[in-house]
Amino acid sequence: MIDPCRARLGGIAALAVAAVMMLAAVTGTALPARAATSLRGLAEAKGRYFGTALTVADLSVSGETGIAGAQFDMVTPGNEMKWDTTEPSNGSYNFGPGDRIVSFAQSHTMRVRGHNLVWHSQLPSWVSALPLNQVQGAMEAHITTEATHYKGKVYAWDVVNEPFNEDGSLRKDVFYNAMGSNYIADALRTAHAADPNAALYLNDYNIEGQNAKSNAMYSLAQSLLSQGVPLNGIGFESHFIVGQVPSSMLSNMQRFADLGLDVAVTELDDRIQLPAGSTTLQQQATDFGAVTNDCLQVSRCVGVSQWGVDDGHSWIPGTFPGYGAATIYDSDYQPKPAYNAVVTALGGSSSGGGSTGELHAVGAGKCLDVPNAATAQGTQLQIYDCWGGSNQLWTRTSGGQLTVYGGGSTMCLDAYGNQTSPGTEVEIWPCNGQANQQWQVNSNGTVTGVQSGLCLDVTGASTANGALVQLWTCSGRSNQQWTFG
Numbered sequence: 494m495i496d497p498c499r500a501r502l503g504g505i506a507a508l509a510v511a512a513v514m515m516l517a518a519v520t521g522t523a524l525p526a527r528a529a530t531s532l533r534g535l536a537e538a539k540g541r542y543f544g545t546a547l548t549v550a551d552l553s554v555s556g557e558t559g560i561a562g563a564q565f566d567m568v569t570p571g572n573e574m575k576w577d578t579t580e581p582s583n584g585s586y587n588f589g590p591g592d593r594i595v596s597f598a599q600s601h602t603m604r605v606r607g608h609n610l611v612w613h614s615q616l617p618s619w620v621s622a623l624p625l626n627q628v629q630g631a632m633e634a635h636i637t638t639e640a641t642h643y644k645g646k647v648y649a650w651d652v653v654n655e656p657f658n659e660d661g662s663l664r665k666d667v668f669y670n671a672m673g674s675n676y677i678a679d680a681l682r683t684a685h686a687a688d689p690n691a692a693l694y695l696n697d698y699n700i701e702g703q704n705a706k707s708n709a710m711y712s713l714a715q716s717l718l719s720q721g722v723p724l725n726g727i728g729f730e731s732h733f734i735v736g737q738v739p740s741s742m743l744s745n746m747q748r749f750a751d752l753g754l755d756v757a758v759t760e761l762d763d764r765i766q767l768p769a770g771s772t773t774l775q776q777q778a779t780d781f782g783a784v785t786n787d788c789l790q791v792s793r794c795v796g797v798s799q800w801g802v803d804d805g806h807s808w809i810p811g812t813f814p815g816y817g818a819a820t821i822y823d824s825d826y827q828p829k830p831a832y833n834a835v836v837t838a839l840g841g842s843s844s845g846g847g848s849t850g851e852l853h854a855v856g857a858g859k860c861l862d863v864p865n866a867a868t869a870q871g872t873q874l875q876i877y878d879c880w881g882g883s884n885q886l887w888t889r890t891s892g893g894q895l896t897v898y899g900g901g902s903t904m905c906l907d908a909y910g911n912q913t914s915p916g917t918e919v920e921i922w923p924c925n926g927q928a929n930q931q932w933q934v935n936s937n938g939t940v941t942g943v944q945s946g947l948c949l950d951v952t953g954a955s956t957a958n959g960a961l962v963q964l965w966t967c968s969g970r971s972n973q974q975w976t977f978g
Contacts, residue, residue, distance in 0.1 A: 531858040532832075533566035534879075535839035536796065539789060542567045543835070544606065544798030546760070549573060549590045552597055555954065556826040557802045559971045562601035563858030563956060567648070567798055569606040569759070570594040571808075574643075575615045580635055583619050588642050595646050606759070606798065607647040609696065610636045611680045612654035613666035621667045628671035633683045640687035649692035651728055651759070652684045653677050657697055661709030677713070678722045685723035696728030696759055702739025714752055726755035731784060732800070733763045734816075735773050738780045743787040750793035758788055760800040762819035763831070764809045769818040774830050781821060782834035789838065825969030828855060828938045828976070836976065849888045851879055852895075855938065856971030857956035860885045861949075863921055864959075868902055871909075873920045874962045876951055889977070893931035893943060894924060905930040908964055913945035917964040938974040939967060948973040 536543040544567025551557045551571075561568070572578055573590035580586050598605045611632060623631055640650065656663055656677060663669055668676040681693050695714070700707040710727065717724045727749045729742075739745070746756045763780045765773045788794035801807045805824030810817040821832040852861035854876045862877035863884040879885060887906070888896045895906040907922035908929040924930060928944035935941060940949040942964055950965035954972035967973060 531853070531855075532564045532835060532839070534858070535836060535841045537566065539839060541788065541794070542604065542796030542798075543839075544568060544603075544796060545802050546571045546798065546800045547594060547597065547802070549593055551802070551806060552593060554806065556971055557806060558597070559856045559954065559956065560802050560822060560826060562597075562603075563856055563971075565799075565802075566603050567606055567796060568594060568598040568603050569608045569798055569800075571801075572615070574607055574639070575609060575612065576620065576635065577615045577617045579639055581617050583631065584634075586638060586642075588639075591643070595643070599646075604648040605643075605646060607640075607643060607650040607691070608759075609651035609654040610639060610684060611652060611668060611676070613664055613668075614655070616667070623667070625667075625671040628667055629676070629679065632668060632676065632680065636680060636683045637687045640684050640691070644688040645690070647688070647691055649694055649726065649757075650684055650688075651696040652680050652693050654696050655698065656695065656713075657700075657706050657709050659699060659706055661705040663709075674713075678717055678720060681717070681722050681724055692725040692755065693723055694726040694728045694757070694759075695724065696730060698730035698732050698760070700727075701729045701731055701733075701745065702741040703745045707745055711748065711752075714749065714754060718752060718754075724754065726757060726795070728757050728759035730760040730800075731758045731762075732760060733780060735763050735765045735780060736776050738763075738783050742784070743790055746787060746791045746794060750791050755793050755795050756788075756791060757795050758784060758797040761797055762800045762807060762809060764813055764816040764819040766815060767817050774818070777818075778830035778834035781831040782838045785835050785838035826856075826971045826974070827969055828974060832938075833976075841976075849886060850977055851881075851885050852887050852940070853879065853976045854951055854972070855974035855976060856954065857951060857960070859956070859958065861887065861962065861975075863897060863904075868898065868904065868921075870904070870922050871920050873909075873918045874906070875958075876955075876960050876962065877958050887977070889934065893933065894926075895932050896924060897921060906932060908942050908945060911944070913942075913947070913964075915947060915963075915965045917945070917947070919949065919962045919964060934975070934977050938976065940975050941967065949975060 532543040545561055545565040546569040548571035570591055573594050595605055684693055700710050749756050763777050788797050801820055803822035803826055804818050804820050807819050809819040821829055823829055857876050859876040860879035862875050864875050866884040896903050904921035905924035907920050909918040909920050911929045931943035933941045947964035948967040950963050951972040952961045952963050
């Protein structure tokens with residue numbers, strides 16, 4: 494049970510930090526730079542984004558939304574902006590599901606990638622049943638209505654999705670049959686007229702390396718640009734099989750960038766034949782790290798988006814039987830080796846790296862913090878916005894302790910009163926070498942007390958500044974996930 498007197502420390506700390514920040518704003522005093530402690534923070538520090546995809550169903554899963562809001566800064570609606578959802582019958586529009594995704598993004602300071610306006614799949618039957626001389630009008634009306642509805646709310650649109658066959662020929666869908674290859678230019682011009690500020694993309698899979706399909710996309714992009722068509726970027730879906738990231742991905746992305754186009758990794762996942770073992774998980778980490786590094790090396794690569802949040806809600810098992818484990822979080826919302834590889838690629842430190850650094854609460858995107866930089870023994874710990882202060886810098890000792898401050902003020906992370914029951918407060922206390930001050934920083938992202946075997950836990954899975962930290966039975970949830978460094 495939480496001591497209410499100690500609980501008030503979180504509020505005191507919040508007021509103190511707010512006061513310091515207000516003073517800095519008034520006086521011009523420089524504050525320490527805020528540390529980049531999440532995927533989104535690390536990516537933004539590199540001038541990129543790191544995004545995910547969400548469906549309306551995902552919004553009701555707290556494990557997913559907790560990670561999504563804390564770790565990612567771009568959202569792609571999985572299905573909610575596709576034609577079969579937004580215009581199921583001719584002239585009858587339904588933007589409710591897409592609006593819910595946009596609302597989630599706005600409430601978590603995330604941008605939205607519109608997906609998509611024109612695609613041969615998930616197309617309502619009425620479109621394909623139209624006389625060919627009515628298809629262009631229907632397409633233009635759909636694009637105009639949807640792009641206008643989301644004007645100012647969408648960072649970019651996948652205007653035409655998956656236009657190519659594997660051999661580089663254009664798909665003979667209803668749009669091609671009605672307008673020939675000109676439908677692509679017409680779609681881009683129509684989208685630009687509806688929302689001139691949105692970045693307009695062509696998006697496809699198996700174009701990541703140099704091959705017949707990517708060559709066809711390159712030729713199409715050249716042709717469109719020569720005609721003055723408002724094409725701004727190319728999306729590389731990047732649905733990979735583990736160990737098969739093309740070695741030519743970097744050079745391929747660069748050649749599109751050299752045309753003056755932005756490029757983006759839009760739907761990244763890396764499926765493994767199940768069951769996943771340590772070897773394949775490590776290869777997956779290598780793959781995710783390579784893709785992230787490729788993007789960082791291309792100045793016009795704006796960011797990377799993973800398709801989904803975690804393995805348990807990935808589309809892969811339902812589409813590719815026998816495969817799964819395709820994301821950087823497992824089904825229990827625990828970060829996998831691939832997560833650490835991305836963190837490292839983005840310039841951060843993974844859970845095993847370094848001897849001194851911040852302890853980042855993965856689910857909240859905040860740091861383990863001594864309230865108000867207190868040095869009093871028995872001060873209960875909280876999570877708070879990371880800012881690089883001495884009250885957020887922890888040192889792992891050879892004896893398994895986690896110490897804060899250093900010098901004559903050194904204090905140890907301590908389980909209150911040598912208690913070993915769920916709900917035990919986590920505090921600072923003078924270092925004494927006892928077992929309740931020994932901690933294991935585990936490869937699965939948890940931090941466990943050696944004496945109790947319990948996990949370092951953010952109370953109530955809160956993501957708020959001032960949320961208290963305790964020991965609790967290990968559950969694998971995101972509020973028990975930490976990265977060190």
